[in-house]
Amino acid sequence: MANKKKKLMQGNMACVEGAIYSGMQFFAGYPITPSTEIAEGCSRELPKIGGRFIQMEDEIGSIAAVIGASIAGMKSFTATSGPGYSLMQENLGYAFITETPLVVINVQRGGPSTGLPTKVSQSDTMQARWGPHGDYAAIAVAPSTVQECHTETVRAFNLSERFRTPVTILLDEVIGHSRGVISLPEKGELEVYNRVKPTASPEEVLPFEMTPNLVSPMAGYGEGYRFHVTGLTHDVHGFSTNRSDEIFPKLDKLHNKILNYRDEISKLRIENMDDAEVAFISYGSVSRAALQATAIAREAGVKVGCIQLYTIWPFPEKELRQICANCSKVIVGELNMGQIIHEIERVLPGDIEIHAKQRYDGEIMTPMQLLEKLEEVL
Template sequence: MTRKGNVKLLQGNEACVEGALYAGAQFFAGYPITPSTEIAEGMSRLMPQIGGKFIQMEDEIGSIAAVIGASNAGCKSMTATSGPGFSLMQENIGYAYMTETPCVIINVQRGGPSTGLPTKIAQSDIMQARWGTHGDYTAVTLAPSSARECFSETVRAFNLSERFRTPVTVFTDEVLGHMREIMTVPEEGELPVFDRIKPDVPHEWYRHFEITPSFVSPMASFGEGYRYNVSGLTHDQDGFPTAVPSEIKDKLDKLRLKIERYLDEIASFRTEMMDDAHVAVISYGTVARASYQAVRMARDRRIKVGAIQPFTIWPLHEVKLREMLGNCRKVIVAELNMGQLVHEIRRVAPRHTEVFALNRYDGEVMTPHQILDKIREVL
């Protein structure tokens, strides 16, 4: 067990497992799928050791269902998958949004559509993270780019899901999942760990979906005497199905506002050399590593370029992003897909900023030279 700080050589997938345990995960349900399987394997080894629960379900639909069930019964719960499995999970992910059930879903992205490229990298599920399940909701998606960040973003995913009673997705990719890196595992207490807020009212006063001033409702678990109802049907504050227009609107507003109000807390970016930059490279996940290298190479050639890496892809903090872009007249969005986040950047970028897409979708990683070439091209 590695609850104490120490230096380790870890795969991204293994770092996600370690991060989950650090955050207090007590339940994992999953189904084998490349390239995420090491997460399930790690959980099957470690969960019984710490008295947590592991189950290999009959499919991904069952996995996310069991995760939501366990979360309602009081466990911090998680699953991990890749594209096809993430597609299968969509209906129940919507159920988790609707029922405000905290849970963490890791998607180790591979090429698609369909079975696609099980052993090759892609970032082509970014829009699915935001709009994958039907209906209106606000998604929270985090994107680490190293083993260290796989650890810390998994911890953060648990914290945000518990804090806001919502599913949180962590989007890594095949290369990140399998690449081994040296990292120092944080000491206990080094990273914050958040547990869901419990009700402090008598049982008969409890409302499972109470609209509080923060829009986040305290959450009791099954078996604690509150005996509430949970339903995927649009419901009132007590969890009972409703067709009253004002209650319907209140519910949907709650799902949005409990996230939007706390955007400053949820959004997280890293920037490099943006102070005097005329050109910005925006990228996330594995591509961000190449971007930093490309920026350094460009700086050697006296090109004023900087890099922005959003760790929180959804919701995208538009105001902060515009602030960071400052006087940049040109922005390159580098992604391993045919252009997904770039549309969002185009939407939010200041008027004077020109947005360029740099895409690769042949199952290979983006190289620093590719990005450097693009920087020179747009100058």
């Protein structure tokens, strides 16, 4: 497109643009490196479009306010990093059980605890799946460029609205802070999905009814449908229950409303895999190094390919099995001591060798490190 608005911006700010593109109107957050630019961006941009920004007293309050605003009918999100993401987990669990759409951006940094605030990491990969206690299915997506920060934020909002569930966007310090040229899409260019609202009369509507796709239409507060929301395990009316015949369906609903649609949620980038004997598998900033390493190794005549995961959770197992069917080896690159590799070991057949290249010193994975690993396993 010739007249497209091009800008040089940070990944963090591209997330803000993506959220606004999605119709987000509410941000509550607490400053934390390396995510703070998202809060700052929202504080600047939201008043200009009639939206709302609030800096809360901590991350617990931030996610609580976001849930409240979403239940009041606004598309809402927050952004944080490791320690703040840990603080949010209890209320994220509340969002899962109350089926409240919202987006949380976690710009990952080194941990545990205060760890490496200004350094890159991917060590919250498993937390994005298993953070809150209890049983539920989770969705997490991961961009790797500034442009993708925009598109994946839009996708995250769409998934959260469509499945009535919180969605985590896993950034990392490199993706959040690097600047790149972005073409801001025009209105209508990307799909924007809005939550389904009830149409029947208030007397007939069950706020947590079992629908064919397991997603209950959701009214906002003040829209004529008075309903109850609780973190207690609840029945279709929203009232707490201890009955097996109501608990099973509720928890099955939390799982199946997402897992039944995993084909539509999965998203991967596949490069040079047609004749590849070895594949790099990674996400986020490691994928940038893996794509570079693939290009360099191909030049040198190595039959290597690259798989980048945009959807981390639910884990795209079927797709990976298909794509890797003709590989003999894979190299899993991660900025942690081994998290996503456990999923890959779980889903790939036993005759494929699985190798790990892990880095956890707060620095980005380099193409050279992956190339050396590649030579080692060939």
